[in-house]
Structures are given as C-alpha cells and as structure tokens.
Amino acid sequence: MNAGEWFVVVGSVERRARARPDARAQRAVRDDAARPYRYSDYTITGSQSTYKASATWKPINALLFRGGYEHAIRAPGLAELFNTASGGLSQFGLPPNAGDPCDSRSVARTGANAAAIRSLCIANGVPAGIVDTFQFPTNAIIGVASGSTSLRPERADTITVGAVLRPTSASPLLRGFSLSVDYYNIRLKDAISTIAPGTVVNKCFNLDGTNPSYSPSNFYCQFIARDGSGNITTVATPYLNLGGIRTSGIDFQLDWSFDLADLGIASNAGRLSLNATLSWLQHYKVSQLPGNPFLEFRNTINSTPATGLVLPNWRSQAVLTYTFKPVEFGITWQHIPRMRDVTSVTRPTSPARGTDAYDRLDARVSFSINDKFDLGVIVNNVTDRTPPVVAGSQGLTSPGTYDIFGRSYMVSLRLKM
Secondary structure (H helix, E strand, C coil): CCCCEEEEEEECCCECCCCCCCHHHHHHHHHHCCCCCEEEEECCCEEEEEEEEEEEEEEECCEEEEEEEEEEEECCCHHHHHCCCEEEEEECCCCCCCCCCCCCCCHHHCCCCHHHHHHHHHHHCCCCCCCCCCCCCCCEEEEEEECCCCCCCEEEEEEEEEEEECCCCCCCCCCCEEEEEEEEEEEEECCEECCCHHHHHHHHCCCCCCCCCCCCCCCHHHHEEECCCCCEEEEEEECEECCEEEEEEEEEEEEEEEEHHHHCCCCCCCEEEEEEEEEEEEEEEEECCCCCCCEECCCEECCCCCCCCEECCEEEEEEEEEEECCEEEEEEEEEECCEEECHHHHCCCCCCCCECCEEEEEEEEEEECCCCEEEEEEEECCCCCCCCCCCCCCCCCCCCCCCCCCCEEEEEEEECC
C-alpha cells in the first residue's frame, strides 16, 4: 500500500455454535469473510444478521491509520443449550466479611439493615427459632449449572481505531522499529453466561444494592436452596442472557531490533531485539440482567473457576533478546498491578482483601550445535515469586494469571528438518 492511499474492506464475521470440521467447510468460512452481509437462521435461536467494515489510510510511508466497525453474534453452544444440571464447589469465604449473610457472625447482620436481612433470612429458609444464632458451617457452597433452550444469541458491536508507525529513516537503528496503538470499544448485549454462586447470594441479600427492598421474591433469591437447618444446600446457576458488557481500552505494542554495531560497537557484537506489549483497560462494566445498572469491574480479580475474570488496569510484558551466534539469550518480564477483590463490587459493604502487585521474570538461552540441532535451557519464574493470595483466603489464587509452580527448569533439544 502506497502513501496517500485508502483501502476499505467490507465483510462479515459470525461466531457459530456448530462445528465445521471438514476442509470444504473451513474454506467456506474463509470465503465468507469477503461477503458484505450475512443472514443466518438457527433452529432454536432464530435468524440473525452480521456484518463488518474496515478501512486503512497511509498518508505517508511511515504512518498507517486503521479502523473498523463490526456487528457480530454468537449463537449459544450445545452445552449452554442442553447441559443437564451438574454441581461443583465454589468458595465464598467466611464471616464476618464473607460467607452466608444469614450467619449471625456476618457484618451483614449488624447495622441499619440488620432487621431487613434477618427477615429475608427467615423467608429464604433459615428457621426463625435459630436465626439469631445461626452459623453456616463451611466456606463453600455448591453451584449447580445447567443449560437453557430459551437463550438468545449474544450481540456485539465493536469499534476499533488505531495507528502503526514504522519509520523509513535511513538510520539503521530505526529500520527495525515499529509501534502500534489501537483503541477498542465493545458493547455486548444478551451476554451468555452463568452467575457465580457467591454473587447470587450477595445480590439476593442486597450486598451490592440489587435488592433494596429485601424482597424474598427477588430474582436471585429464587436460585438459593436451604435445608431444614437453614444451611445453603445448592445455588442454581443456569446459563442466562445477562444484561450486557461494556468495555474499552487501548493496546500498545513496540517492536525494535538492531545490530549493536549500529551503536559503534564491534561489527560482530551481536543483535538486540525488544518486544513490549502494554494494555490499558479503561472500562469493564457488567449489567447482570436487562434493566440492571452497569457495575464497574475494572481493576478487580475473581478467582471463581470458569467464570472468574482478572481485569487489571494495566497489563504489561517485555521480551528482550540478545543474539550472538551461535548463542541466543532471552529475558521475559511480566507485570500485573495490584487489584481489588471482586467483592469490592459485588459486596462493597464487606469486601475481601485485594491482591498485591506481581512481577515475574523468565530467562532462556539456546545454542545452535550445528545446522540440525539446537540446545535450549529455560528457567521460569527466576525469582521464585509466590503467587498472590486471592479473596484473602490462604491457598487460593488465580492459576491462569499467576505462576503456581515456583522456579522451574526445562532443557530441550530441537531437531531442524
């Protein structure tokens, strides 16, 4: 693409629930991207339309602007539609700042709304004779997930705007330089998901303002089942069309490589490469049900399996590589800032402790033995950093976010064909 040119693409993207395993079907999916519009009709969820348009503009050779708009859908998958009820343990902590709000040790049982919560506990299944001394025996509840054929497809509108800078300077230091900046704004309606069991309990008992009248007929209260002793036996978490998600942010990426000889060092001093990515989350707002207010989850962490989200304000990673043939050294640094626990949003009156900032350093070295073999050594988590404790519960963390193994080593031998 030459400087001063516009390039516009109009196409469509559809996220299907059905698998298309054969090669002919895969080619059809690729061909669909060139179509300006798509109409789809699903047996259970009905008809939908999707479309996408994007444009790029290069005013000068060193600078490119790009942007696009997409309207996409995701039809519910087979599990979301037809899964039979299945249960699993979900931690929700212990009093006074967590656990069952009906527990007599809970901070929810004190203060201006204590009488309203007491009445709701009785209506929810805690016997009136023991409500003032009731104690829930564990820090976990059983969530029962199930599919629903009443689901509608998710609908998303995405706007992206960005720029890429690649200097065309004659300087050898800038020939390998590239910087991209991209802004995104996504609005998702009818999001298909379950609600964490602890969140259901908090919402029923108005710990986030969802049930201000403390009504036992509140939507979320209907999912809680108790036994004759008042203990929560299960919390139903069926797949639902939630109110929606609104998120926006900016992604940065820097790539820069050059020979050290370009700095005036010896001609055989090797080559240095840097790749750095930085993501800034401006908003991540969720409305649990149509008509509910949007709550801001930015800068929170949720350890709930499958449904838990980790949403730091910033997320960054840098990879520095030095090549001095036949040897190559590399260092990877990852930083995740401190975050609030998700209960600061779902249960703001008694939130759990958040997480501290986390830095991880990995190192690697590889040696080219000959044209056929490479020998490599990798050390992960060089500083043996312990993962932060999530939700203030010792031993609970987020394995998908933090390294749970500690310092580890790996040796590899690669054959180049």
